[in-house]
Amino acid sequence: MDTDLHVLSATEWDAWLGCIELAFGGVPISPETREMYAALAEPGRALGHWDGAECVGTAGAYSFRMTVPGGAAVPAAGITMVSVASTHRRQGLLTSMMRRQLDDVRSWGEPLAVLTASEPGIYGRFGYGAATDETSLRIDSSRVRLALPPGTEEVRVRRSSPEEALDACEAVYARVAPARPGTPVRQPGWERVPVNDPESARSGGSPLQCVLAERNGEVTGYVTFHLRPGWDGAVPEGVVAVRDLAALDPASYAALWRFLFGIDLTSVVECHNRPVDDAVLRLVSDVRRCEVRVRDGVYVRLVELGAALEARSYRAPVDVVLRVEDDFCPWNAGRWRLTVDAKGSATCRRTDDAPELALSVNELGAAYLGGVSLTALAAAGLVRELRAGALGEASLAFSTDVRPWCPHGF
Structure with a gap:
């Protein structure tokens, strides 16, 4: 079947995003998330396959800089929103988009391309290798205790709205990013991603909440999370669903975790993306009650x-x-x-x-x-x-x- 592959124009954005919605189940993207994607979009770096007026394939590439060993921030194409319509499978559309995309990335002078895969078996044939892992945790906070490092008592934690705390959180993120390979250096506009909070993405939880760690008046860490109330008869079984957590020192880090463990009417702390060497695994009294699961994270392609x-x-x-x-x-x-x-x-x-x-x-x-x-x-x-x-x-x-x-x- 003949299709036309070309760089996205501004007027094609809605149809392009509609193709992605269908490929990922047909559930509409929330208005807040659609607005965020539109603000971050780089149409000149996005490709679409068109069958007449219908978009049947998509592939985008954000302009990223990613931390590599040694702390340098290296230009990298953040490959995103890759999809092929179910009606056009096995016709070479994905291969043609990957071919054009890597040629483009090379022409842009970016030595790396990186992505997260919806299905891990897809991208090996295009030269991507699974380079990072991520850990999910479901901690029984009613039975697990934390060993707190010296200085934890000197750290104050206080609530703030995610919007009001945004600059302080981004300052912490900017300081921790060079210390861990694989961390994207935030580009303009990406500071909005951590506070994007559509109701459809809360899994029945509260609006996004934020707590800051402070020492001597300086913000030294932050955590954002949702609360999902729950009861087993008369026994509270609420869940603390952690979204982001970062800190500049061990005491601030431990103080944030202690706060999460101590939230009233909860018995579980849940995280869906933490590093596999996360220090919390060394602070807990019983790692077997943390339900640790590891999966693939970022795939790296040397362009x-x-x-x-x-x-x-x-x-x-x-x-x-x-x-x-x-x-x-x-x-x-x-x-x-x-x-x-x-x-x-x-x-x-x-x-x-x-x-x-x-x-x-x-x-x-x-x-x-x-x-x-x-x-x-x-x-x-x-x-x-x-x-x-x-x-x-x-x-x-x-x-x-x-x-x-x-x-x-x-």
Whole structure:
């Protein structure tokens, strides 16, 4: 079937968004969320497949900067709103959009493309690798206790409306973002995302609430959450549904969690996206009563391999020749020498030298943020060591102390 693939025009926005609504079940997007998407939209970076006047395929790309190991904020295309109409499946529409999109990202000079996947099996064939994980928690706060670090008693917590606290929360976010790979650096307009609060997204809970942590008059942390009242006969079983939580120091962090555990008429604290190395897992008295579940988070695609590998820092010096397979973006395929000095700075150049590690661009994407080890990938048969010792050297260099994490979708 013939369709027309082209960059979105401003007048096509509503039809384009309608295609996405249908692809994700046909439930209308709330007016508040639609307005937010419209404000964040970058039509010049969005693609649509059209069958006559009907939009049957969509793919967008936000202008992001993402924290990488070492704290640098690297330009990255935030791939979003990818859909194909159910009437036009298996006709090559997705492949053609991915092809055009990665060509465009390369032309924009962005070395990375990143996305969160509605279905994890889709994007591997286009060179994306699962680079971060996220943890969901359902904590029995009636039975689990917290071990509080020194200084917690010095932290004051106070309520504020999410809107009034927005600037203070964003200031905290800006300070914590460089410390964790995978965290997007907020671009103008994105500060509205954490406070977008349509009733349809509350799962029966309260309007969004906010509590700030303060020390010596300075805001040192924040948490936003919904409350979902509940009763089992005469026994209160309310749920605290945490949306965002960030803090500048351990005491402020613990003070916020203590507040959440102590909210009257509740017995559960629930979180749907926390880092897998979240410190709360070391503060709780019984992790078995926290119902920890881990799932895939952000997928990373190296668009310009050399530039991407040079943009991050490394944990240890290394000099290794990589033989990379990349069928979808063949400009990345071949041999690359990655050389990292004692300060963690890297150069990555084409070479004719003998390869020492063999892998695909998917594995490089998975390992790029430091959360997936090359050694683990080799154990799965996805990375091959061609020189004895090369795997251990490269795996150490790529690793990080802090697990990568993306605190919100896009």
